[in-house]
Amino acid sequence: MLTLENLSKLFGGVRAVDDVSLTIREGEIFGLIGPNGSGKSTTINLITGLYTPTTGKVTLDGHDLTAMAQHERTSMGVARTFQNIRLFGNLTVAQNLWVAQNGHEQRRAHFLARWFKAGGEHGPDIEELLRFSQLHSKRDLQANALSFGEMRRLEMARALASNPRVLLLDEPAAGASQEDAQLLAERIRAVRDRGVTVLLIEHMMELVMGITDRIAVLNFGRKIAEGSPAEVQMNEDVRAAYLGGSHKNEELVHA
Amino acid sequence: MDFYFGLLQIFGVHTLLGLSAYVVLLTGQVSMAQAGFYAIGAYTAGAGTAMFGIHILPAIIVAGLVTAVIACIVGFPALRVKGLMLVVATLAFGEMVRLFFFNLTWQVDRGGELVGPNGAEGFRSIRYFPEHGWEVWHVTAFIWAVVIVVMVALWWVDRTRAGAVLRAVGHDETAAQSIGLNLTAVKVGAMTAGGFIAGLGGGIYAHTVTHIEHGVFGVLLATFAIAYPILGGLGSVFGTVIAVLFIQGFLIEGLRFLGDWRSLLFGALIVLAMNLRPTGLLGEHAPRWFRRRKTGSEPLELKEAN
Numbered sequence: 001m002l003t004l005e006n007l008s009k010l011f012g013g014v015r016a017v018d019d020v021s022l023t024i025r026e027g028e029i030f031g032l033i034g035p036n037g038s039g040k041s042t043t044i045n046l047i048t049g050l051y052t053p054t055t056g057k058v059t060l061d062g063h064d065l066t067a068m069a070q071h072e073r074t075s076m077g078v079a080r081t082f083q084n085i086r087l088f089g090n091l092t093v094a095q096n097l098w099v100a101q102n103g104h105e106q107r108r109a110h111f112l113a114r115w116f117k118a119g120g121e122h123g124p125d126i127e128e129l130l131r132f133s134q135l136h137s138k139r140d141l142q143a144n145a146l147s148f149g150e151m152r153r154l155e156m157a158r159a160l161a162s163n164p165r166v167l168l169l170d171e172p173a174a175g176a177s178q179e180d181a182q183l184l185a186e187r188i189r190a191v192r193d194r195g196v197t198v199l200l201i202e203h204m205m206e207l208v209m210g211i212t213d214r215i216a217v218l219n220f221g222r223k224i225a226e227g228s229p230a231e232v233q234m235n236e237d238v239r240a241a242y243l244g245g246s247h248k249n250e251e252l253v254h255a
Numbered sequence: 256m257d258f259y260f261g262l263l264q265i266f267g268v269h270t271l272l273g274l275s276a277y278v279v280l281l282t283g284q285v286s287m288a289q290a291g292f293y294a295i296g297a298y299t300a301g302a303g304t305a306m307f308g309i310h311i312l313p314a315i316i317v318a319g320l321v322t323a324v325i326a327c328i329v330g331f332p333a334l335r336v337k338g339l340m341l342v343v344a345t346l347a348f349g350e351m352v353r354l355f356f357f358n359l360t361w362q363v364d365r366g367g368e369l370v371g372p373n374g375a376e377g378f379r380s381i382r383y384f385p386e387h388g389w390e391v392w393h394v395t396a397f398i399w400a401v402v403i404v405v406m407v408a409l410w411w412v413d414r415t416r417a418g419a420v421l422r423a424v425g426h427d428e429t430a431a432q433s434i435g436l437n438l439t440a441v442k443v444g445a446m447t448a449g450g451f452i453a454g455l456g457g458g459i460y461a462h463t464v465t466h467i468e469h470g471v472f473g474v475l476l477a478t479f480a481i482a483y484p485i486l487g488g489l490g491s492v493f494g495t496v497i498a499v500l501f502i503q504g505f506l507i508e509g510l511r512f513l514g515d516w517r518s519l520l521f522g523a524l525i526v527l528a529m530n531l532r533p534t535g536l537l538g539e540h541a542p543r544w545f546r547r548r549k550t551g552s553e554p555l556e557l558k559e560a561n
């Protein structure tokens with residue numbers, strides 16, 4: 001459903017993403033892993049349109065997204081979270097979800113109803129998302145008053161508020177305890193079970209190996225492997241990349 | 256007594272000017288174009304009543320609409336740039352408007368007298384109020400009626416999704432784009448609304464002074480316009496009103512004996528305020544008595560009490 005075709009992004013001389021092609025199938029949880037600086041976040045930024053690719057294209061169900069503005073991609077069904085959480089700290093928890101209701105269906109609502117109806121942050125969709133994310137008791141709190149874990153939950157809820165078809169998660173478990181990661185895994189599965197396709201970037205290998213259907217591995221911007229979690233774990237290139245490269249990812253080798 | 260009514264009138268029109276900058280500032284844009292919009296409103300409404308003899312109310316509404324259209328057109332290119340570049344771009348626009356009126360001569364014959372903008376001489380005899388027997392307190396009440404309508408409208412918009420969206424864009428443009436907001440539409444929308452309010456304010460201003468000329472609409476006025484919401488904070492419209500009372504009432508009127516030194520004080524005050532309270536005198540939140548109770552904050556307060 002979501003395909004990247006020969007996608008590349010150059011920053012000056014740095015090939016952050018180098019000729020990556022991927023196909024993510026409808027309804028799967030797809031893992032994107034790789035050492036630090038291997039181009040994972042850049043890939044998400046190319047899919048959402050925050051960055052323009054140097055070459056290559058992104059399509060969703062055959063529709064070419066490459067030339068679309070970010071907000072148009074949202075109404076096509078693309079939503080994301082950020083590696084370094086970006087909430088609207090000056091709004092309440094419920095308002096953070098309210099402003100994000102820009103999906104395809106929501107855009108068809110009458111202009112006045114969509115923009116100038118007061119109190120819409122109490123709508124049924126928002127209530128449900130708040131409960132789903134265990135933020136119901138915090139609904140009227142300023143977002144910048146939340147704990148770190150709550151902020152991560154809110155950011156994912158905000159991404160879901162537009163009723164996306166594909167959810168791109170950039171290290172949602174960073175800084176989370178084992179227990180929280182477990183809850184996160186359940187939440188991601190629940191999202192998928194409602195028909196949302198998930199692209200998950202994550203360093204916590206237990207989580208990735210546990211819930212993804214397929215995984216692609218990036219190293220220095222290139223895709224070096226793709227397959228089931230088991231296949232990827234056995235892959236020689238992947239082991240070499242993780243052992244040779246960074247510190248924190250011996251996990252993969254031992255997992 | 257007339258002196259105090261006059262002062263209230265100044266507060267009123269400056270509140271409109273400040274609110275026009277407030278709307279734009281909500282989206283994070285520092286606009287120095289508001290004095291230019293105010294000028295367009297002033298000349299348009301002046302032309303409406305003095306040259307074409309229409310009633311004051313439609314005259315200021317037309318002035319608001321004309322200004323809104325111009326603000327919308329200016330918004331598209333101007334809001335592509337950010338921060339300091341936007342300040343420079345909007346400042347340049349304001350000066351363009353001022354110079355336009357400096358050069359504009361367009362007069363019509365009304366009852367044997369030529370009225371209309373007359374270049375550097377300005378636009379004289381915008382005498383709708385005295386000609387129609389409005390007393391000074393009528394005028395004052397009229398101004399504040401308009402101010403209150405605008406304040407209520409903005410207060411209400413703040414409770415709608417549009418208000419939350421303006422604040423979201425002001426807080427983080429990248430995040431706002433990622434959730435599907437069209438930045439251009441939101442910013443230009445705010446600029447248009449700000450233009451309308453500035454146009455209304457300028458339109459009324461022209462009638463309170465009866466004689467307008469380009470010099471009034473310069474950089475100093477633009478600085479006042481943006482200073483009100485910056486000092487008052489973005490918590491609510493009341494911050495801007497309080498900042499107007501403080502600057503126009505205390506700094507300009509109260510310290511009149513200081514003469515031109517007041518401008519220096521004004522500059523120093525802005526620098527000081529930005530350093531001490533970057534979110535404005537009243538902060539980013541509405542004053543407590545205007546705020547709805549936040550249930551979620553209770554556990555926090557308990558913790559502090561223990």
Ligand SMILES: Nc1ncnc2c1ncn2[C@@H]1O[C@H](COP(=O)(O)OP(=O)(O)OP(=O)(O)O)[C@@H](O)[C@H]1O
Nearest residue numbers: 011014016034035036037038039040041042043083
């Ligand atoms: N905006 C940018 N400007 C310049 N270089 C960039 C930019 N964004 C990313 N890069 C570079 O591109 C490369 C890939 O970065 P990216 O953030 O995509 O890695 P990542 O896989 O997400 O890493 P991490 O696991 O640390 O989050 C890095 O070398 C990084 O320095």
Ligand SMILES: [Mg+2]
Nearest residue numbers: 040041042083
């Ligand atoms: Mg990253």
